[in-house]
Amino acid sequence: GIQVEQSPPDLILQEGANSTLRCNFSDSVNNLQWFHQNPWGQLINLFYIPSGTKQNGRLSATTVATERYSLLYISSSQTTDSGVYFCAAHGSSNTGKLIFGQGTTLQVKP
Amino acid sequence: GAVVSQHPSRVICKSGTSVKIECRSLDFQATTMFWYRQFPKKSLMLMATSNEGSKATYEQGVEKDKFLINHASLTLSTLTVTSAHPEDSSFYICSAPGQGQRTEAFFGQGTRLTVV
Numbered sequence: 001g002i003q004v005e006q007s008p009p010d011l012i013l014q015e016g017a018n019s020t021l022r023c024n025f026s027d028s029v030n031n032l033q034w035f036h037q038n039p040w041g042q043l044i045n046l047f048y049i050p051s052g053t054k055q056n057g058r059l060s061a062t063t064v065a066t067e068r069y070s071l072l073y074i075s076s077s078q079t080t081d082s083g084v085y086f087c088a089a090h091g092s093s094n095t096g097k098l099i100f101g102q103g104t105t106l107q108v109k110p
Numbered sequence: 111g112a113v114v115s116q117h118p119s120r121v122i123c124k125s126g127t128s129v130k131i132e133c134r135s136l137d138f139q140a141t142t143m144f145w146y147r148q149f150p151k152k153s154l155m156l157m158a159t160s161n162e163g164s165k166a167t168y169e170q171g172v173e174k175d176k177f178l179i180n181h182a183s184l185t186l187s188t189l190t191v192t193s194a195h196p197e198d199s200s201f202y203i204c205s206a207p208g209q210g211q212r213t214e215a216f217f218g219q220g221t222r223l224t225v226v
Contacts, residue, residue, distance in 0.1 A: 031213040041148070041201050041220040048214040086153065088215075096142055096207030098215050100154045 002027045002091040006101035013077050013108050021072040021104045023087035030092055032063050034072050037084045037103075046072070046085075077108045112138045114206050116218025123194055123225055131189045131221045133160075133204035139184035140206035144215075145177075148201040157202075160187040194225040 003026040013019055025032070034046040047054050047061040049070065054061055058077075063070040074081055084105050088098040113136040123129045133143055141162045146154040158179050159167040166179035176198070178190040191198050203220040207213060 031215065033215065035217075041203070041222065043203065043217045043220075045214075045217070050213070088154075090213070096205075096213060096215060097144060097156060097159060098205065099156070100146075102153045 002029065002089055002099050004087060004089050004099050004101040006085075006087055006104050008104060009102065011104055011106045013106070015077060015079060015108055015110050017077050017108075018073070018075045019077060019106070021074070021085055021087075021106075023070040023072070023089075023101055025068050025070075025089045027068070027091050029065065029068075029089040031096075031098065032065075032070050032087065032089045033098070034061055034070070035086045035088065036081075037086060039083065043086070074106075077106075079108045079110055082106055082108045112136075112206070112208060112216045114204065114216045114218045116204055116221055118221060119219055120222045121224070123223070125195055125225055127194055128190055128192045129194055129223060131191075131202055131204075131223075133187045133189070133206075133218050135185045135206045135216075138206075140187075141184060142207060143181065143187040144205045144207075145179065145187075145189050146203045146205070148203065148220075154203065157189075160189075160204075162187075191223065194223075196225045199223055199225045 005024045035043040051065045060073045084103045088100040115134045143160040145157045160181040162181045181187045205215045205217045
């Protein structure tokens with residue numbers, strides 16, 4: 001099945017800095033999503049982005065499906081951005097079964 | 111977007127008892143739902159696919175008799191952790207796929223299970 005890898009595993013930033021999180025996947029995808037997991041465990045859906053570019057406030061994401069990667073950009077980071085960011089994908093079989101990367105733990109310091 | 115509701119959000123149970131977790135799609139029908147498990151500081155691991163009207167499909171290494179899944183209706187899937195042990199303590203979360211061409215997945219709030 002599809003494999004999903006994220007980098008970096010950990011990231012520490014000063015408030016106001018920008019960052020880029022990367023997600024590589026091993027096969028063509030029908031779905032690619034980015035999530036932020038809050039301290040209570042809930043997955044906050046950031047982007048549904050199997051291809052192309054989307055922006056939502058200080059966050060944006062780009063998926064280059066032909067090269068099998070996706071990027072999540074966080075600009076002007078805030079302490080509330082801290083947490084774990086996951087990307088997840090499922091392949092062309094379209095089963096809806098998402099495979100998660102290992103996550104990037106982001107810490108934004110004041 | 112679509113809403114998936116999971117209940118309870120937190121449960122503590124004694125070893126040897128069984129615990130049922132519910133996952134409901136509130137404003138759409140879901141013939142398929144998915145159950146994931148997350149260990150502390152780890153990623154989400156797919157446990158099984160819940161299929162409405164038929165048996166669940168379990169991922170390799172997941173004990174079918176330990177984690178009973180029932181998908182009784184188009185809006186409800188349940189996961190029952192049977193004869194719970196402390197090592198079953200974990201975070202469990204369900205999801206349902208989107209409809210039509212849009213394949214976005216929607217997740218419940220998750221259930222934190224502690225077995226004492």
